[in-house]
Amino acid sequence: MNIKTKITLGFLAVLALLLALGGYAHYTVQRLDRSSRTILQDNFYSVEVGQQMLQTLAGAELHVPGARAQSLARFGDQLQREARNITEPGEQLLVDSLTRELAAAAALPADSPGWAPALARMRDLTQRVVALNLRAVTRRNELANRTAKVASRNLLAFVALSLLVALSLAIGVPEAAVGGLRKLSASIEHAAQGDFATSIAIESRDEFAQVGLAFNRLLRHLNEFRNTNLGEVLTERNRVASIVQTLDEALFLFDEARVVLVANPPACALLGLPQAQVVGQAADQLAHANPVMASLLPLVTAPGPAGPQPFTVDQAGEESHYRLLVHNETWFNPVRSQMEFLGTIVALHNISDFKRLDQAKSQYLATVSHELKTPLSTIHFHLKLLLDQRVGPLNAEQQQMVGTLQQENQRLLKLTRNLLDVARHESGAIPLQARPTTVADLVAAATGPLRLQLAPKALALTVDLPAGLPLVLADLEKTAWVLLNLLANAVRYSPEGGRIVVSAACQGDYVQLSVQDVGPGIAPEHQERIFQRFAQVPDAGGAHREGNGLGLSISHEFITTQGGELGVRSAPGAGSTFFFTLPRAHEPSYSPESFSSL
Template sequence: MNLKTKITLAFVTMLLLLLGVSAYTLYSLNRLDRTARNVLQDNLYSVELGQQMLRALDQVERQPLSDTTGMHQLNQAFVREAGNVTEPGEQAVVDQLQEQLARLQEYQGAWLHGTGGAPDVAPDLTRRIRQLTYRMIDLNTQALSRKNEAANRTATQQQRYVLALLTIALLTSLLFVLSVPEAAVGGLRQLTASIDHAANQDFTASIPIRGHDEFAAVGRSFNQMLVQLQTYRTSTLAELLAERNRVTSIVNHLDEGLLLIDQNRRIIVANPIAQSLLALPAAQLLGQPADAVAQGNDLLRTLLHHLDVPAARRQPEAPLLTIAQHGEEAYFRLSVNDVIFFNEALDKQEFVGWVLTLRNVSEFKKLDQAKSNFLATVSHELKTPLSSINFHLKLLENGRVGSLNAEQHDIVLTLKQENQRLLRLVSELIDVSRLESGNIQLNFQPSRVADIVQFAADTIQLQLRPKQLTLDLDVPATLPPVRADIEKTTWVLLNLLANAIRYSPEHEQIHIRAALTADGQQVRLSVQDHGPGIAPQYQEKIFQRFAQIPNQSGYAGGSGLGLSIAREFITSQGGQLGVSSELGTGSTFAFTLPVAPRAEA
């Protein structure tokens, strides 16, 4: 018999028992109800009629025979009693009552018609009527007692029968409750135990097959699966070992330090270069909690600090770490990548850990340093002659050394513009060299955003006129002061405005807006233009040094250093500079500055 049939039979049996007990209980209740109704209809009704007869007889005894009201009530009660004779001996009493009542009516009739021979009262006659009435009441009272006792016996018997049926139903239900779930769960226990063994790589724990129910079919299928898994495991174990050894060999021979940390921040992979940089053997790294190891290792503590930064807030440029190696400073570029795994069983992406790589960029750093030194030297060497050239061009333009004709004046003007361009380029190169060397000085002080914006707006007015552009300022006066270097911040804002003017069509507006960020800790300034916009693939590239992107405005572009320097200035002040743009709708450059502490403000 299969499990479904067992469960169905159990429920059908319990349902039949419930219906049987309910039906017998209803039968017993109906039987007791009928008995009670018969008692009320027969005996109790006769007792009530007897009480009515006694009250009417009292009235007859108190009144003279000329008063017929009491006699009328007595006759009515008697007539009803004569029609409700139900007990043995009751009919004889009713007959005697009828005889006595007839005599009493004769006395009353003779007295009323004056025929004589009738006494004024008939105490002996009324006494006999009263005795007979009491006897009739006593007969029905005794019948009530007998029937009540019989009803009680019947109720007790029916109660015993109902209790017996309930006991049988309860025991049967308990039998099913204890046996049917066990039959349903027993197979599941065996299946669960076998699955646990299989999860622990033990494919020998098969399910014993008993009977032909559903669990037996599942057990046969599961045992076949175990055999196939064991076969698959045996056939693929060698391949897996070979693949693992291949991956291990690749990891160990990487020229970069590699750390793999799982979602529980436990180190599971550390190649030899990473072990050498951390100055710890594999035994002290693999399988150990990263935070516990980092308590005694400064480098690992620095690496773990980058794991706490959300992926969306990590800087696009990987951080550069300086690590002492063989008595010399070496430079390593840190890369942190989240490992996301698609769980097919749950049909969703799951985070499983981080991959940290340390790439040795010491040679690139040396080359970059040499480039920076060269740029700084060349910039300083060029600034003096260019300044001298600019001075002499001003002399020629003012005519102090002689007048110039129109053609000569145009040549001098062109030379002056090109010389100014070279001077700006040299100044930007000097700023870049200072930023790289860390020698740039910042003068932090509480500053009103409105003052910075107004100064930049006043300074840029002359550049707005050729294209007939206008500025739209939205800077609330209630903004709190910011902690910033006024000179550097103004330079950034002027650079953004110059770019907006350069790429804006004629007769357009440039919007400058300032507002407090949602957390209330920073103020956000934005410059919005209505130019051609920037394609998404170039929106981060424009902040790189010497970056040039194609545009449709015909502008050949500057040195490609302005936005790079602007980002460095803002970052060094604790803010961020970015852009949001779509082709054909313009661009919005925005940067943030921290709010000045109240003590400083």
């Protein structure tokens, strides 16, 4: 028998018991109701009429003129009502006797001495009628009580039987339904622990037997699938492990608790520890005993945007430079429908050779720039002498040629100075003296030298500095040079009669300064390249812009070194807004004097 049939039969049995119990209870209640209703309708009615008849006879004893006649008439009505409700044996004889006595009493004169005996006989007969009905009430009440007791015992027996049957069904049916589930649950638990050999024993032919057969087939398939793919998984793992082990970059992998899961040989060599003492250890514990890990761990756990970071290690008295990249790897698990954290990957690429080459390049660049500066300055001096009339007159064509040579020499001198600034900044020869500075002083230092450049193109310069700007932490000279370089570019690319706006605004712990022009704008694909060295980007017409491509690069170095950011917002034909941020000095704010359009 299958489980569905067992459960259905169990529910039907309980339903039949409920219907039988309810039917018997209804029958018993109806029977008791009929019995009580019969007593009320038959005997109690006769008792009530008898009581009324006795009261009427009591009124007939009064010696009031006309009272006896009225009482006898009322007694006759009551006697007729009693005659219509004859329910007990002998009651009819008593009613007939009362009828005769009533007729005899009605025939007596008002002052007859036979009134008293006649009323006494009528009273006696009436009391006998009442007593007869009272005895019937008592008898029927006892019968009803016995019937109720029997019904109560029968109901209790029926309830006990129903409880026994229901209890047996409540124990047997769920057990039949859950027994197979226990076996299935135990087998699933073994499978969850990786034991696919524990199958379900089939001992019946119900639904659970079918489920057990299907689950046993599933276990066999899973076991085959695991055995088939285990080798492939191990091969892939070994392949990935071999790739990691053969990398020339130091590579760490940390889990959520910052326990080292992977450390390849270069990483272990960087720490100066064998791999067995690194893998499986907590990074915090390694940091206590290993100075390299102590220096590395703060960079790994530091919040902020992911990106390459410099990392220097002193090994055997020689500095080794690394390019540190930290990446928190997450992926979407389609099985669980959620993002999961895989680990923190820390890669360190040794750039010591590139650092030495870069230093050599900077030294060579500084040397060449310095060597070029002296002859270029001499050429510039002799060109000025040629233009001096006291040395000798030049014709117009010669003056034009000398003027052109002087302009090109000035360009070479400017390029040489920029190259020297780049080389000095890279080598640290140009220290930045960051001090609390007012934004107003910074803007004034940059806009002062720019006045003469506005007139040839009839440009208007507007400075908009809100009141209450805080002090900024900056090198006044270098930062003013950056702002002046941005303003010079705005003057160069603004059309005649255009407007340049210098503004400032607070942004949290930073102050942003902006230079807005109405020039041709910069295409989005070129906005990242303009801050690179020697970058040349075309304007809206396709022609390359003027300049050597070093001004913005140097400006970017100055601003980022001070903890700020240099950027641009632009669109072709809509002008450009160059901006840079400087950290607040967290000192009392300064209210600048009002600036007007220049």
